[in-house]
Amino acid sequence: MHNADELNIREVSGVTVITLGQRDVSSVLEIDKTSEIFVGYIKSNQPSKLIINFDDIKFFSSKALGMLLNGWKKIEAYGGKMIISGINPQLSRLFRITNLDKILKYYPDINSAIAALE
Numbered sequence: 704m705h706n707a708d709e710l711n712i713r714e715v716s717g718v719t720v721i722t723l724g725q726r727d728v729s730s731v732l733e734i735d736k737t738s739e740i741f742v743g744y745i746k747s748n749q750p751s752k753l754i755i756n757f758d759d760i761k762f763f764s765s766k767a768l769g770m771l772l773n774g775w776k777k778i779e780a781y782g783g784k785m786i787i788s789g790i791n792p793q794l795s796r797l798f799r800i801t802n803l804d805k806i807l808k809y810y811p812d813i814n815s816a817i818a819a820l821e
Contacts, residue, residue, distance in 0.1 A: 710740050718817050719750035723760055738770040745774055751783045752820040758789035788816035
């Protein structure tokens with residue numbers, strides 16, 4: 704398990720689960736730090752199944768959306784799968800407005816996301 708203020712990375716049933724560590728993912732400095740850890744983890748570990756858990760996230764900036772897309776592209780490049788869990792209704796709306804719901808599938812909770820990857 705990798706723990707940082709920005710991310711909590713763990714394995715659950717053969718699936719890598721990354722939980723974002725702060726409720727508001729909008730500070731440029733925080734996102735840059737989080738992105739560095741996130742992309743670094745993907746590059747060095749190449750998880751085949753990855754869930755980004757949004758359970759406690761209340762706000763998410765466009766720069767943070769860019770971080771997700773960057774990670775998704777890296778995972779897709781080697782044939783892995785990345786999905787999202789625990790998005791609140793406000794963030795779900797943001798995903799629809801930006802058409803990210805067409806690229807990234809999301810599920811209401813960790814258990815349904817894990818089941819979707821099995």
